[in-house]
Amino acid sequence: MDAAMVYQPIKEQRQWGGSIVGRFYKPRNRAMTHANMMNNYFNSNFVYTEDDFRRRFRMRLHVFKRLLHDVHQVNPYFQQKLDRAGRPGFSPYQKVTVALRMMAYASLTDSMDETYGISESTCPDTLTELCNTIVHLYKEEYLREPNQEDLDRLIRKA
Template sequence: MDVAMVYQPIEEQRQWGGSIVGCFYKPRNRVMTHANMMNNYFNPNSVYTEDDFRRRFRMRPHVFKRLLHDVHQVNPYFQQKLNRAGRPSFSPYQKVTVALRMMTYASPADSMDETYGMSESTCPDTFAELCNTIVQL
């Protein structure tokens, strides 16, 4: 077996696949997860009732919307922007929902990826931003 064909020098090997060392890009459809969440909880004729919302979020929908409005006005982190690739970032609804779910259920950050498409590294940032904004308000 020819060793030269198997071995690649370290400088030619790809070190990582994403923008952070050791992380790989996972295409998450933020628009689809936002639309799904809106259909489930926030749109007229949503899948889940107000009682379901209250049980799952531990607050009434109008309290959630007031909180969303207030943090959106105070902290630019909760305003939806375009990323460097021109794709929309997470919506304010997604950010507040993930942070509240982590707080309410003591959910680990990696469990938010499946439902909301938010990476394990983004969830703690979102949680911290929400907590700091609530204290500020």
């Protein structure tokens, strides 16, 4: 990845304060949900097949892995860090998975909390970061303006 391609996240006022020492904490067990997800889809003796993965994520596994690698390289949001209370944050796999599942199924944040342990306030941030990073990374290659040939083909299909 070119050093010039480093993504600069948009600075916005956060609605929530995040993990703060002394605040109420729901023990979501991030490590367990990460391990479960890895055993289901990504480890060598996974539970679900690549066909299951494609049906559930609406993409092939190798495309997911490329996307994960690319966003992890350019956007620090997708690197695992310690939260404000000193606990390990969500893994890149968890963040990308949640954002893709929300897009693929228009999933509610409550279902993401139950399944992946990512809170209601973190889910929209993760989705926004992934979408902005995808546009940043792939705009030139995949999000170009249509040319005349593209427009003619679309008109023929209409």
